[in-house]
Amino acid sequence: MNRPATAAAPSGPHSAAPPGPAPHATGPADAPAAPGPAASDLPGVWEDLVTTALLGTDRRTPADSPSGADAPAALLDAAAAATVRRRAGLRPARAAGRPRPAPEDPRPGLPPAAARRLTTLLTDRSGASGGGRRGAAPDLLELLPQWLAAANARGFAAPPPVLPALLDAARGRTDLRPAALRFAGPRGLWLARLNPDWRFALRSAPGGGTSLPGPGDTERVLRLWQEGLFAERVALLSSLRSREPSAARELLATTWATERAEDRLMFLDSLRTRLGPDDEPFLERSLADRSRNVRATAAELLSALPDSALARRMAVRAGACVAVDHTGDAPLLAVEAPHECDAGMERDGVVPKAPAGRGERSWWLGQLVEAAPLGTWSRRLGGRTPQQIVALPVGDDWRSELHAAWCRAAVRQRDAAWARALLGEPSAVEAGGPGAVSLAERAQLLGTLAAGERAEWVAGFIGTHGLPDAFQLLGVCAVPWAPPLGRAVVDALDIARDAGSYPWSFSGVMGLAERCLDPAEAGRLDALLAVPDEAEDASPGAGGYWSEAFQRLVSTLRLRAAMLAELDPATPP
Template structure:
């Protein structure tokens, strides 16, 4: 097909189709070699064939040229072996089956980890998928191979996914005049190439950017913090956008030796003290003094007059009430300061400090805001102390409305896998055996895949629940929570090697309540498919 023909093919084909093959005097576009010799008797067939051919060309990534272009050089050879036939089939299913699509990013990570790549036949399909999925795009590069990068470079829609950014002036123009989305992508790419130079460029631009752009760029800067960011972040503490001020303060306190930490400590230090019993015996209690009235000088220290981020409820039961402004300011300071400052200053351990906070009338905001600080400063000791509190004092936490404002899953992620297993496995096993309330929620805190001991206990508990599921008719919340747990969380948590145990146990059950039938079916299908995924990674590569 010539360039001139390819440029006019779609409009010409549309005109012929709309007017009708008998009324239109135009020839059918010469997409196929036989189209040039089409007779009036087979024009309808030629229109359909041309439409199908053009649609297939577009799906394969063909771009209609705007000028005569040179044929691209062939793709260079790829040193990585592709997935085998089973891996190819699994990958294809991951991209089209809604039940399994969420497994795709993790599977691609595993493909990269074993030194394999996506088969050539699926590259175009995967590039189209990655264009619509941020999660897939983030893990695409290691598995696309040289042919994937070559193919992406030929299509403007895919180029940003894999092709390395240009280093010439037009590329810099994308940063200066592009959309916010384009500028974010450019910035992330440049940070990976030269973090110091990119950070210097960003720091010059940040103070004059609109608030939305400042928020977006600060999210990226969070991964590339450096002491030289302090002056600009200090300037942003006075920005017009409240969210920008919050982000700037949260980044500043992570910088070693930041002046903001010392200013905050000077304000917060007098507000908390510990009391001990006579001769140091008895429980440690906290003496809390609320901060004074807010004025504009607080803003320079990252403390807002009104900050709904810490507008929690305190009290017990139905008598819980919103925190007042002074308590919110206290929470704001606690959330920014490193939690280890308090244990050092007060001479207590993390467990003692959190236990004292739980017994205080100011349990909210103390515990939720120290949890935020633990995450901000990546303090594994405090994360472990929080989880111990969660395991042993949950009723008290719930009664005080303190548990709902804490991201327990994020705190768990701060701990090494072995520590999580050691800390959580035995208490959670006990809760599963007793089928205590919300026992399925506890399981989400454990690292996966689960050990067989836990899998066996969970299956036994599920069997008991599902066998008696008819008695749960009136408990709609239980029905929903258990069904959701089975369909969304159980299969990903299980070790694929335990698939026979799971199938034997669940398939031996009598017919369960209709609410669970689909969930159990999907869970078993997912587990079987994960067995195939694991096998595909060990499959011998074929040339």
């Protein structure tokens, strides 16, 4: 808003030019000096001048100013005079206190090569353009999360000069925030307090940067719990729960009755960490909470404790709905879904109202089976193993509903034996096995298995069913991918290339391979870099696109290997 004053200074009545004829024949410079507006009128005068400048002097003339060709010069003169008055009327403000010095970060600094690499990753925008061909160059921005994870695993501190760029990157990508803020450390939080654009760091960091008291400091723990901000209280409860579960639960009980419903729900969720039998009395009391969401969460947590009273009640209810029918030529599972949702079921977390398009009885049945301990089914169904139970036919089209509920129970109870039974063999004709009804459920079931077994199952699935259905399954596998899984993905991409289709159909899997394939696999891919001979039925130019995609994959893998070597100078590149 000071630009008009700058433009008018050389020719206005308040300029520092020597005395002489006014530069304008007519206008305010020739008129006798009029008393300036009162200080209280200056804001209104300035707003009037700004409005006139925006509209143009041909559409609006300032008060007490000539019209016509002299109006623009008169407007600039008036703006210059108003600017001087505004500045002259300012009173010196009290000097703000200096910010406290940034805290020390005891972690070791990055090796020089790794620091240069981080600067490149934070400033590169080659992969940020939307649409079009990506070319053969690696997408450096997509490698930043992996670089941060590796740097945090080695305990390095962020170089102070890159902290602004690091906070900017975390501001734009929520998936980067946990790793970026951990890497930024205490100096990053100190810097975030000085810039409103980085306030997210104070909300995202545990306690907003507040040092949390240890479990032995009872007085500070109670004071922070009773007087702290909500984020600080959540951080305190989570920290305490990870170290002393009983102390965290007892602290929560001291204020439970006076907490808001949404806060009770968040606090109750913290009990998932190190959930154990000692938590049952507190959770059982929470079944009578006035909030439906709190009751549902308490019931879910109790159902994850197979020996809890709620789990036993659910086992009785679910067992009454499912039985083995021996009247036919072969045994099958007969299902009789509940005919009502009584008060006891509702108290134990069963939601009575079914979603739109869902039958009430099937809705109630799914909730009962999902909450019943999986270990009780073998006893109730003739001593059969999970594989034998899942293999039994189910009468009256209840199979999908029953197996889907068992899938949810296996995920909730982290039961690997039931997960294997529901997944089935990866080479089965029915993609995903006898119990999985969706890719999302298959991915959740895989999450209950150990990393090696998970990778082996997905590799077998890709070998049988190819890549189109494997994207979600690959997302739950540990990084870097185990050698069998990596080879299965590369072989499937090679088969897709030979089929003559465009690589864009596999861009998601290719992007995952760039981030998740073991860098040691780069040497095996050299044979795929050449442009293949195109078959008659191949898509035009597909071979060149595939060659480009594999070049980018190999370049990215070698870049990842170099990144890791730079973070560990003892390892030769």
